[in-house]
Amino acid sequence: MMRRHRLKLVAASFVALGFASAGVAAPVPPVNEALLRDVVKTLSADELAGRGPASAEEQPTLDAIVARFKAAGLQPGNNGSWFQDVPTVSMTASEFSPLTISGGSKVLNFAHGTDFVAGSYRVVPETHVKDAELVFVGYGVNAPELGWNDYAGIDMKGKVAVILVNDPDYAMESEDGPFKGRRMTYYGRWTYKFEEAARQGATGAIIVHDTFPAAYGWNVVESSWSGDQHYVATPNDAADQTAFNSWIQKSTAESVFKAAGKDLATLTAAAGQKGFKPVRLGLKANLSFKSSITRSKSRNVVGIQPGTAAPDEYVLYSAHWDHLGRCKADKAGDDICNGAVDNATGIAALVALAEMNKAAGPARRSQVYLAWTLEESGLLGSEYYARNPVFPLAKTVGGVNIDALYPGGVARDVAVTGGDKSELSVLLARVARELQLKTGPEDNAEKGYYYRSDHFSLAKRGVPMFYVKRGTDLVDGGVAAGKALAEDYVVNRYHQPSDEYSDSWDMRGIVQEVDLYYRLGRPLAEGSDWPNWNAGDEFRAIRDKSRAVVTQAF
Incomplete structure (x- = not known):
């Protein structure tokens, strides 16, 4: 309801x-x-x-x-x-490794729950992602009718998309923007962003949580991604989806971008403009976890x-x-x-x-x-x-x-x-x-x-x-x-x-x-x-x- x-x-x-x-x-x-x-x-x-x-x-x-x-x-x-x-398929993820980011001056380790949450749509008992390149894809939107493609010019195979929550024009008070301004469109929903990353061939997708554009705090994300996750069963057990989907705290993202020699706020502003192109961060992600599987x-x-x-x-x-x-x-x-x-x-x-x-x-x-x-x-x-x-x-x-x-x-x-x-x-x-x-x-x-x-x-x-x-x-x-x-x-x-x-x-x-x-x-x-x-x-x-x-x- x-x-x-x-x-x-x-x-x-x-x-x-x-x-x-x-x-x-x-x-x-x-x-x-x-x-x-x-x-x-x-x-x-x-x-x-x-x-x-x-x-x-x-x-x-x-x-x-x-x-x-x-x-x-x-x-x-x-x-x-x-x-x-x-x-249907229900999966419960457990035994998370830290989310490890390498390639900067030092290796960054982030804790499950506190810094990130993750899961997989793929119906597999174990998930292992090793040395997957991070690419910042702005808001992760591919909207041909608006002439907007945040994935333009990059092959995402083997890579992890780092994505901002909501639409590019969410901060507008009116609904006059290309994405209806303050009114969220489907492109702003986190479900769309994971789906589009999979369509682009990405290995993984990470959404940067920010309370105002998300419209809820980190506590909601953490509780929602705990326990059983339910999905419609598919003949291929979702093999065409990303290996993992994740959210990270905004402060965690800021640390990652700093390690890449980038500024999250600057790139966020750039991502709100038409013609934005993906930014390779020069960093690699590692993550593993297990999933118990129940079919009904x-x-x-x-x-x-x-x-x-x-x-x-x-x-x-x-x-x-x-x-x-x-x-x-x-x-x-x-x-x-x-x-x-x-x-x-x-x-x-x-x-x-x-x-x-x-x-x-x-x-x-x-x-x-x-x-x-x-x-x-x-x-x-x-x-x-x-x-x-x-x-x-x-x-x-x-x-x-x-x-x-x-x-x-x-x-x-x-x-x-x-x-x-x-x-x-x-x-x-x-x-x-x-x-x-x-x-x-x-x-x-x-x-x-x-x-x-x-x-x-x-x-x-x-x-x-x-x-x-x-x-x-x-x-x-x-x-x-x-x-x-x-x-x-x-x-x-x-x-x-x-x-x-x-x-x-x-x-x-x-x-x-x-x-x-x-x-x-x-x-x-x-x-x-x-x-x-x-x-x-x-x-x-x-x-x-x-x-x-x-x-x-x-």
């Missing part, structure tokens, strides 16, 4: 896309509040022990979801099956309402079914993280939407309902689906992702992550106007929340996805009440045993959100247009390429 933020919508022509002018043709079916309550209560019951993936409670959880999908009129969506297997399997749930005129075009509704299972006990000894809000509410919304669409009758396009697994382990269920789609991504119109709906009152505003990235904003603007909902600027855009929930697995492969919720300006109590509601959940319930269902829940806000999701999804399913990412968006090129292939086939 990700924190939510508001979208500043730019003016757009509502006639540019068919769904923007057509709207929801038929009356909107009512949201079944009793159904929402019943599904949340069932999925968050102690008997399901927090819905841990690959636990003894997974099958009863999936049985409960499938029963609800069937009752709502859905059909099994994966070639006659309700399920898609998701193979969980499952996504896939249901479908076939379309009429265009059954091979798909609109998605998605939410993750998993939670943490058993967790740290509270003072009363309760060690079940029930996940009522996170995300039994999301699955309940899927069921309610299926029921509403059943009442409205079949749409022109097929509507697909996806209950993801392993969101809490790093979006693995949605990532596996995006790599192995049941329905072709090039023929997936777009959709709505749903995660953690707070009980409480209705709002006067709409909240969304990511800013004005795609033509879906046109539809959102129209629906907001119809419902007399305000929109406003997104808070904390520099933290890149758009890239931290299940919709992102599809977005980065070109599929436009809504991630929308009601905002914080509540009808009863205003912004102060809305912020207090969100803070109470985050502080007192989020990922804790206290995230439990109660019959005393105020369901009005959740009902409002489900109604909003229907109004966003149904026009996509009834329409014939193909919303795209805005010109210059980091996902535009991949959508253009995938749609071109489909268009050329006819």
